Amino acid sequence: MQRVLEVKSLEKYYGNKTTLHHALKGVSFCVDSGEFVGIMGASGSGKTTLLNCVSTIDNATGGHILINGTDITTMNKKALSKFRRESLGFIFQDFNLLDTLTAYENIALSLTIQKTPASKIRLRVEEAAEVLGISGVLNQFPYQMSGGQRQRVACARALVTNPMLILADEPTGALDSKAAKSLLESFKKLVEQQNSTILMVTHDAFSASYCDRILFIRDGVLFHELVRAHEPRKDFFTRILEVLKFLGGEQNENR
Amino acid sequence: MKTGKLAFRNVKRSFRDYVIYFITLSLGVCIFYVFNSFNAQNTLMNLTEAHKNSLKSLDLVMASLSVFITFILGFLMLYANNFLLRRRKKEFGMYMVLGMEPGTISRILITETLFVGLFSLAIGLIFGVLLSQCVCLLTARLLHTQIENFHLVFSASATVRAIIYFGLIFFVTLIFNVLAIGNRKPVSLLYAERKNESHKLPKTGISLVIFLLSVVMLGIGYSKVLTGLDALKSDTLYLFAGLTTLGTFLLFFSLSGFVLKLIQMHPKVYLKNLNMFVARQITSKLNTTWVSLSVVCLMLFVSIATLSSGLGLTRALAASLSDNTPFDASIVVDAGFLDDDSYNTYEGFEIKEALNKAGVDLDTFAKESESIRYYKSPSLTLSMGGERITADTYAVKLSEYNEILSMQGRATLSLSDTQYALSCSFPNQNLKDALSAYVRSGKSITVDGNVKLNPGADAFTTKPLFNATNQSSTVTLILPDAILDGHSTVKDVLNINYKTDSDNPAYSEEVMESLCKEAFSKLYAGEGMRLNLETKASVMGKNDSDMLVISYLAVYVGIVFLIAAAAVLSIRQLSETGDNIGRYALLKKIGAENKMVLRSILTQTGIYFAAPMVLAIFHSIIIISITARIVSLYNGVGILVSALFTAATLLLIYGGYFLATYLGSKTILARDYETQVRGEY
Numbered sequence: 048m049q050r051v052l053e054v055k056s057l058e059k060y061y062g063n064k065t066t067l068h069h070a071l072k073g074v075s076f077c078v079d080s081g082e083f084v085g086i087m088g089a090s091g092s093g094k095t096t097l098l099n100c101v102s103t104i105d106n107a108t109g110g111h112i113l114i115n116g117t118d119i120t121t122m123n124k125k126a127l128s129k130f131r132r133e134s135l136g137f138i139f140q141d142f143n144l145l146d147t148l149t150a151y152e153n154i155a156l157s158l159t160i161q162k163t164p165a166s167k168i169r170l171r172v173e174e175a176a177e178v179l180g181i182s183g184v185l186n187q188f189p190y191q192m193s194g195g196q197r198q199r200v201a202c203a204r205a206l207v208t209n210p211m212l213i214l215a216d217e218p219t220g221a222l223d224s225k226a227a228k229s230l231l232e233s234f235k236k237l238v239e240q241q242n243s244t245i246l247m248v249t250h251d252a253f254s255a256s257y258c259d260r261i262l263f264i265r266d267g268v269l270f271h272e273l274v275r276a277h278e279p280r281k282d283f284f285t286r287i288l289e290v291l292k293f294l295g296g297e298q299n300e301n302r
Numbered sequence: 303m304k305t306g307k308l309a310f311r312n313v314k315r316s317f318r319d320y321v322i323y324f325i326t327l328s329l330g331v332c333i334f335y336v337f338n339s340f341n342a343q344n345t346l347m348n349l350t351e352a353h354k355n356s357l358k359s360l361d362l363v364m365a366s367l368s369v370f371i372t373f374i375l376g377f378l379m380l381y382a383n384n385f386l387l388r389r390r391k392k393e394f395g396m397y398m399v400l401g402m403e404p405g406t407i408s409r410i411l412i413t414e415t416l417f418v419g420l421f422s423l424a425i426g427l428i429f430g431v432l433l434s435q436c437v438c439l440l441t442a443r444l445l446h447t448q449i450e451n452f453h454l455v456f457s458a459s460a461t462v463r464a465i466i467y468f469g470l471i472f473f474v475t476l477i478f479n480v481l482a483i484g485n486r487k488p489v490s491l492l493y494a495e496r497k498n499e500s501h502k503l504p505k506t507g508i509s510l511v512i513f514l515l516s517v518v519m520l521g522i523g524y525s526k527v528l529t530g531l532d533a534l535k536s537d538t539l540y541l542f543a544g545l546t547t548l549g550t551f552l553l554f555f556s557l558s559g560f561v562l563k564l565i566q567m568h569p570k571v572y573l574k575n576l577n578m579f580v581a582r583q584i585t586s587k588l589n590t591t592w593v594s595l596s597v598v599c600l601m602l603f604v605s606i607a608t609l610s611s612g613l614g615l616t617r618a619l620a621a622s623l624s625d626n627t628p629f630d631a632s633i634v635v636d637a638g639f640l641d642d643d644s645y646n647t648y649e650g651f652e653i654k655e656a657l658n659k660a661g662v663d664l665d666t667f668a669k670e671s672e673s674i675r676y677y678k679s680p681s682l683t684l685s686m687g688g689e690r691i692t693a694d695t696y697a698v699k700l701s702e703y704n705e706i707l708s709m710q711g712r713a714t715l716s717l718s719d720t721q722y723a724l725s726c727s728f729p730n731q732n733l734k735d736a737l738s739a740y741v742r743s744g745k746s747i748t749v750d751g752n753v754k755l756n757p758g759a760d761a762f763t764t765k766p767l768f769n770a771t772n773q774s775s776t777v778t779l780i781l782p783d784a785i786l787d788g789h790s791t792v793k794d795v796l797n798i799n800y801k802t803d804s805d806n807p808a809y810s811e812e813v814m815e816s817l818c819k820e821a822f823s824k825l826y827a828g829e830g831m832r833l834n835l836e837t838k839a840s841v842m843g844k845n846d847s848d849m850l851v852i853s854y855l856a857v858y859v860g861i862v863f864l865i866a867a868a869a870v871l872s873i874r875q876l877s878e879t880g881d882n883i884g885r886y887a888l889l890k891k892i893g894a895e896n897k898m899v900l901r902s903i904l905t906q907t908g909i910y911f912a913a914p915m916v917l918a919i920f921h922s923i924i925i926i927s928i929t930a931r932i933v934s935l936y937n938g939v940g941i942l943v944s945a946l947f948t949a950a951t952l953l954l955i956y957g958g959y960f961l962a963t964y965l966g967s968k969t970i971l972a973r974d975y976e977t978q979v980r981g982e983y
Contacts, residue, residue, distance in 0.1 A: 104891065124896075125895065128890075128893060128894070128895040128896070129893075129895075131892075131893040132892065132893020132894070133893070135893075137891055137892060139891075143884075143888045143891070145579065145582075145885055145888065147579070147582040147583060147586050147885075148578065148579065148582050152578050152582070155573060155578065156576075156578060156579065156889075156892070157892050157893065158573075159573050159574055159575055159576070159577070159578060160575065160576070160889075160892065160894045160898070161893070162574075165569045165570045165572075165573035165574065166569075168569075168573050204892070
């Protein structure tokens with residue numbers, strides 16, 4: 048199986064002259080092609096910092112990040128932009144759709160940025176919309192859609208460029224439970240049918256229970272890892288809750 | 303002074319938002335100072351009384367115009383202030399939530415406004431003083447004099463005026479700010495930035511119809527002015543102004559409805575880079591700001607039209623100036639304004655004799671003096687530009703005419719007893735061409751009922767026969783003396799050249815004036831009779847004064863409108879970049895390169911600045927073409943120089959604002975991008 052992401056002893060410091068914050072203290076893990084991996088942790092644990100580093104939006108202080116064998120920690124700004132648009136897809140908590148563009152245009156935008164020929168755009172946008180079940184709303188503006196539809200449009204936008212890795216930051220955070228469930232089903236479908244690779248940050252145990260594997264982060268270090276065996280999702284969900292209970296309990300003790 | 307410190311820090315921190323506000327305010331003060339400081343400039347130049355008076359009258363005109371200008375700048379400042387405030391409402395809401403009292407908040411606002419006001423007032427005045435030094439070079443040129451003992455001129459009256467007028471503007475702004483922030487609920491401030499943008503565009507079909515309507519309106523307005531021979535009538539101009547204004551509003555209203563559709567029809571363009579995004583941004587902006595775009599377009603129109611036309615007219619005046627004063631002084635007694643009865647019995651006026659009787663001895667100050675008498679004569683029918691027109695004429699005796707010529711040191715004219723010549727110094731090329739054609743074709747004229755005369759050799763001249771501020775359009779026939787003997791005159795002229803060796807102060811402008819008046823009143827005090835003394839100095843002075851007022855008026859109004867238009871665009875564009883920072887951050891997140899994002903901002907800014915300008919230039923071309931026609935009446939001086947000056951001013955101010963806006967957007971993007979990307983930190 049192909050290794051899509053390899054993070055090696057990643058370090059990240061924030062701060063200035065007076066304060067210094069050690070956000071990531073040597074995190075290492077791998078993600079293989081076709082995997083749906085979740086990252087969990089309390090707020091302030093460093094999970095978003097980790098995602099920002101992987102998504103090349105932020106640069107690491109130490110360590111290496113290899114995506115499909117390419118080390119992104121040594122790239123310059125311009126190469127990063129190119130890498131980002133060609134190899135990565137993003138899904139954000141608040142959808143981040145451009146409200147002036149229709150769903151179709153929002154999806155097409157990530158293709159035009161890549162300078163895809165205009166003639167190929169329609170077909171690819173329609174394919175992605177088909178997979179996510181949003182063909183009916185393509186000509187609508189974000190404000191005319193439901194939250195779930197918006198997030199699936201954002202998902203289609205991330206998917207349409209056929210990225211090696213899709214990064215999702217709390218994608219269900221702004222959705223009601225029904226929309227969240229249907230989005231997670233879509234993720235599952237993408238991983239199973241399109242062999243997409245998804246790395247999802249979440250603090251919600253229910254969302255996490257759809258993943259194949261979950262990494263728990265606490266205070267900037269990898270604290271625990273859960274792999275879903277051939278078990279019902281409900282059982283996996285229970286195991287996640289147990290870990291979270293332990294995580295939260297110990298945190299409380301420390302304080 | 304905790305509030306003072308906070309206010310100062312606020313201004314310093316939001317300097318980026320304030321930059322355009324600062325620039326505009328300082329520029330406003332600077333321009334205001336320059337155009338109010340003319341009276342102080344007279345210490346720099348060696349000026350005649352007449353020129354000093356024209357500077358004084360210019361100062362008066364400018365002072366009253368400045369009230370109007372203050373209103374424009376005041377509205378502009380309020381508009382700009384409003385945008386600044388909108389971006390900061392959240393900050394003040396936060397102060398309130400933290401428990402700051404409304405009184406304290408108002409105090410912070412007052413201190414901030416004072417900081418900004420005083421700072422820009424000071425900067426504006428400093429630049430105003432410097433710029434007025436350069437402007438006085440221009441004043442000197444317009445007054446045909448040189449700068450002597452160059453030193454820094456400071457106009458106290460202009461400074462006081464600027465402080466009072468701009469103080470008023472600040473005061474109004476202050477009240478506005480306090481009302482807008484001080485007494486509001488924190489909730490309404492905290493969520494002030496959240497606004498519901500409308501993405502609904504007008505229907506394409508309706509928009510197209512409105513667009514076509516606006517084009518037709520503009521077309522009719524344009525053609526009315528361009529084709530009609532009566533273009534200069536006020537009715538036509540009102541119609542043009544009305545149609546242009548309405549057409550402009552409708553045009554900008556209709557654009558958003560179909561421009562997007564037009565681009566979408568070309569997928570190769572639409573689906574390229576960020577074009578889709580840019581097109582949507584611009585249409586949504588057109589949709590929400592068509593009113594201000596139309597107003598900006600009209601302001602630019604006023605600006606371009608006044609700058610180019612105003613200067614064009616002064617150049618025309620300047621060109622006609624030197625021809626209008628062939629003598630040191632001319633005394634003209636004209637019976638042309640008498641009522642019919644008195645006119646018919648009028649027999650003429652001996653100016654020399656009158657002066658003698660009034661005790662004026664010409665020989666003491668005049669090197670030479672010659673009179674020329676104008677007689678009644680029949681009118682001429684000419685063919686001018688395909689139209690037949692009737693030209694009024696006077697007749698003069700050949701001998702007197704030749705005396706006048708030799709007084710100017712020019713070759714005399716010789717005519718046989720059956721020949722005539724024409725003279726007309728009205729500065730209209732069409733009339734001159736018609737007259738010239740008339741004599742060249744050998745047309746004869748009949749005078750005294752039966753005497754037939756043919757044109758002599760070189761029978762048409764354009765040199766004036768006496769001093770005049772404006773030359774009349776009446777044609778002068780030059781006839782053999784014998785024909786006019788025994789006829790009565792309608793206008794008597796005495797031309798005088800002063801003695802150059804003795805600069806007799808007793809016969810200064812004022813003395814000459816009173817002498818003439820006295821002589822005139824002793825001899826004839828008939829109703830409607832006029833005696834005019836036109837000395838070289840006074841004609842030049844009047845001309846210079848006219849030129850000074852017209853050109854500075856045009857430049858003042860033109861520049862203020864230009865600044866206002868550019869500032870409105872700039873403020874709107876910058877505040878929009880600020881509002882849309884999230885969109886740009888998103889574009890970068892999904893992989894758009896910085897260069898691509900910047901280019902999209904450049905395109906947006908460019909189109910936003912270009913759209914009203916292009917239409918304004920179209921409108922202006924029409925107005926300029928009219929001015930060119932008027933100007934061509936005056937010796938056919940081209941309008942090229944003033945057009946170049948206008949273009950340079952536009953480029954400097956409008957281009958400057960465009961650049962400042964783009965760079966401002968770029969800074970906003972660079973600074974806010976990082977925080978936006980990281981979001982939570």
